[in-house]
Amino acid sequence: MADLIELYEKARLLNLQNLAHGKIDLNRETVSNLDYLDYVFSAELELRRQAAIQRNKNASRLPQRVFEPSRLKPGIAYEPIEIEQAIMEKGINTMRIAVTYENGEVFQHFGHSEQFKLYDVEEGKIVNEQVVDTNGSGHGALAGFLQAAKADALICGGIGMGAQMALADAGIRLYAGVQGSADEAVKALAAGNLAYDPDARCDHHEHHDGDCGHEHCAEHHCAGN
Numbered sequence: 001m002a003d004l005i006e007l008y009e010k011a012r013l014l015n016l017q018n019l020a021h022g023k024i025d026l027n028r029e030t031v032s033n034l035d036y037l038d039y040v041f042s043a044e045l046e047l048r049r050q051a052a053i054q055r056n057k058n059a060s061r062l063p064q065r066v067f068e069p070s071r072l073k074p075g076i077a078y079e080p081i082e083i084e085q086a087i088m089e090k091g092i093n094t095m096r097i098a099v100t101y102e103n104g105e106v107f108q109h110f111g112h113s114e115q116f117k118l119y120d121v122e123e124g125k126i127v128n129e130q131v132v133d134t135n136g137s138g139h140g141a142l143a144g145f146l147q148a149a150k151a152d153a154l155i156c157g158g159i160g161m162g163a164q165m166a167l168a169d170a171g172i173r174l175y176a177g178v179q180g181s182a183d184e185a186v187k188a189l190a191a192g193n194l195a196y197d198p199d200a201r202c203d204h205h206e207h208h209d210g211d212c213g214h215e216h217c218a219e220h221h222c223a224g225n
Contacts, residue, residue: 108157176200
């Protein structure tokens with residue numbers, strides 16, 4: 001069972017004022033609800049910790065010259081779209097996790113994903129699954145596709161920085177650098193022990209000679225597109 005003192009402290013760290021100041025009484029909640037709340041709080045705190053690490057890394061790479069906005073290259077904005085195929089209904093307390101999908105495995109290049117597998121998770125358990133076709137959407141459209149599918153998080157292999165920005169813009173949490181079984185990856189995320197790499201990259205705009213470190217990218221001619 002989740003410790004109430006720890007839950008209130010996590011709420012304070014997440015700036016959830018009503019919880020942190022005791023305006024919401026957690027003593028009335030069921031054990032399963034408290035455990036799920038603890039899982040959500042822990043996952044969000046970890047995401048913020050990883051984001052802070054990434055910001056520090058990026059800051060350390062800044063060139064020693066006057067900042068010029070004109071030098072910035074535009075990212076890949078997500079494109080809001082309508083999905084033609086029927087998507088399963090999503091519950092109010094459901095976390096929907098999308099996985100880049102191919103033959104039961106986590107597909108290793110986000111931008112070439114032809115399918116996603118959607119998993120609905122409630123209280124740490126998978127309650128629904130659905131495989132959906134992306135219809136060959138590009139990076140920005142894929143992020144829009146996931147938002148239209150009401151995905152809260154994405155598990156994938158390699159992904160470029162522009163696509164990461166598009167997902168962030170769409171409000172979708174990212175768990176990159178994952179390999180192996182898609183089902184097992186989602187179970188691990190639901191249990192709070194998914195091994196992922198926030199620095200995983202596979203950006204076909206930044207690779208040469210057809211090699212970006214992933215076999216799938218070589219197969220799909222990731223470089224030079």
